[in-house]
Amino acid sequence: MAGQPASGTGRRPARFRVSLLVRWSALVGTLLAAAVVFALVLDRYLPPGLPHRPVLVVALCLLGTLPLAVLVIRAHLAPALSLYRALAGTVTSYRDGDFSFGLHWPHDDELRDLVDGHNALGEVLREQRLNLVQRELLLDTMVQNTPVAMLLVADGVAEKKPEKQDDGAAIVYANIAARHLLGEGRKLEGQRLPAVLERAASALREAVARGGDGLFTIGEGETEEVFHLARRRFNLNGRRHELLLLRQLTLELRRQEVQTWKKVIRVISHELNNSLAPLTSLAHSGAELVRRGQVERLPQILATIEERTRHLESFILGYARFAKLPAPRREAQAWAPFLERLAAQATFMLAAEPPAEPAAFDAAQLEQALLNLVKNAHESGSPAGAVTLEIRHLQGMARIDVQDRGPGMSDTVLANALVPFYSTKRSGTGLGLALAREIAEAHGGRITLANRAGGGLAVTLILPVEGSGAAH
Structure with missing residues (x-):
């Protein structure tokens, strides 16, 4: 029935x-x-x-x-x-x-x-x-109370101009953070995104109009707020939708900025003290020798002062170079003469013949990056003959491998090796690998580090290959 x-x-009673x-x-x-x-x-x-x-x-x-x-x-x-x-x-x-x-x-x-x-x-x-x-209740509670502003927009309307919108292009979901950011706490569902953006800051409208992910800043001075915009597209119930995520990064960036400045000041102070203390002592010793008329040791003292001064100058220039890296000037370069110039400044073995096809890159910047990598390979304790460099063209990309047979890196060092100012060397500045990464990313590429089987480290630079000879 x-x-x-x-x-x-339940268990049925036993019956025939x-x-x-x-x-x-x-x-x-x-x-x-x-x-x-x-x-x-x-x-x-x-x-x-x-x-x-x-x-x-x-x-x-x-x-x-x-x-x-x-x-x-x-x-x-x-x-x-x-x-x-x-x-x-x-x-x-x-x-x-x-x-x-x-x-x-x-x-x-x-x-x-x-x-x-x-x-x-x-x-x-x-x-x-x-x-x-x-689960839906839990998910809705989490989404509504997350500090990340979430907007679900139908028909991908975020990339179109207001005059080209149709009546169906509307915000179908907005959490509490999105309502406070864009609607002064009022409900946004059912409204068209362009109309909502008209009431928002111009920086937000420009970030949405650009398309893709990115950072933008609202306000100036003490009221400046930094946001990250992320966008994801998908189909929902047979319609095209786009999810916009607006995350405020101001406090996080300020904390990172403070930590970075503390680290920079600590490294610079350490290096300056290491150089200024012996310079002060040497200057005092030279003045005392002059007062006594014992000038035969003055050349040695002056040479030491010069050496420490040049080291300090090189240290300061390294920081300045990292902080003011100019945009790369890409020009067509043949690999063979480029490697010859590099070999005149550092010792390494070519693992294979370089590609015959030229590639477009900033020769001075890439040379500086590879010099840092080869220098690090030698300073790792690797035998000089085991430091190798290899260049290959793969699927429109140039792959440059610098390998050594040193002790490699621990997991902790691998995770932080590309962070500026991070160094395990007693006199290191932590800028060599960071500068190499900055140069690779400025060229539209990337850098990776991995331990080698049998010991040693492999540093790989991936750069897009551009055969054009025009400068960019």
């Missing part, structure tokens, strides 16, 4: 099981036996001399037993037909998301197994629906 609430599936086949076989057998008995009774009591007596017996038997058989079969089929209608009704309820109905079948047969399976399915669907509702 349908319409009873599902009360879970009668299958459908046995029940219907017994029913049919009973009806046949009744027909035979009726036929025998007719055959006994009908006069023997009736014409067509056998035919008459069969006809009367059918007239007497068929209505009874129909009534009995109908009475037995009625519960099953009711069960089938109930099954159809509960399936319709499941399709509509209502899992609160269960079924009951009093007989212990195959239909009882079907009902139990159906009720078990409903129980599973109810539990899944409850878990899904709870």
Whole structure:
């Protein structure tokens, strides 16, 4: 019977099981036996001399037993037909998301197994629906209360001009942060994004109009706020949608800026103290020797002062070069003469012949980056003959590998090696690898570091290959 609430599936009490086949076989057998008995009774009591007596017996038997058989079969089929209608009704309820109905079948047969399976399915669907509702509630709570402003826009309207919008291009979801950022706390769903952006800061409108991810700044001076805009496109219910994420980075960037300045000041102070202290001592010793008239040691003292001064100058120039790296001037360069100039300044072995095809890059900047990498390879303790350089052209990119057979790097050092001012060397500035990364990224490429099997480090520069000889 349908319409009873599902009360879970429990263990059925032990009872004698009668299958459908046995029940219907017994029913049919009973009806046949009744027909035979009726036929025998007719055959006994009908006069023997009736014409067509056998035919008459069969006809009367059918007239007497068929209505009874129909009534009995109908009475037995009625519960099953009711069960089938109930099954159809509960399936319709499941399709509509209502899992609160269960079924009951009093007989212990195959239909009882079907009902139990159906009720078990409903129980599973109810539990899944409850878990899904709870997860949706949790997700909505998290999304609504996240500090990242989220806007879901239909039809990718964020990249079109307002006059080209259609009526269906609208904001379909906005969390609390987005409402406060763009709508002064008011609801944004249903409004068109261009109309909302008209009330927002011009920097935000320009960032959205540019397309893609990026940073933008709102305000000036003490009220300056830095935001990151991220955009993702996907299909939802057969329509094109775009998700815009606006994350405020002001506090995070300021914390990073303070930490960076502290690190810079600490490194510079350490280096200046290491150079100024001996310079002060040497100057005092030179003045004392002059006062005594013992000038024979003055050349040595002055040479040491000059060496420390040049080291200090090189240190300051390294910081200035990193801070003021100009935009690269890409010009077509042949690899062979470029490597010859590089080999005149550093020792390395070519692992393979360089490509014959030229590539466009800033020769001075790439030379500085490779000099830093080769110098680091030698300072790692690697044998000089194991420091190798290899250049290959792969799928429109130039791959430059500088490898050594030193001790390699630990996981911690690998994770921080490209961070400016991070160094494990006692006298290192932490700018060599950082400057190489800055140069690679300025060329539209990247740099990676990995330990080699058997010991050593492999530093890889990936640069886009541009065969044009025009400067960029």
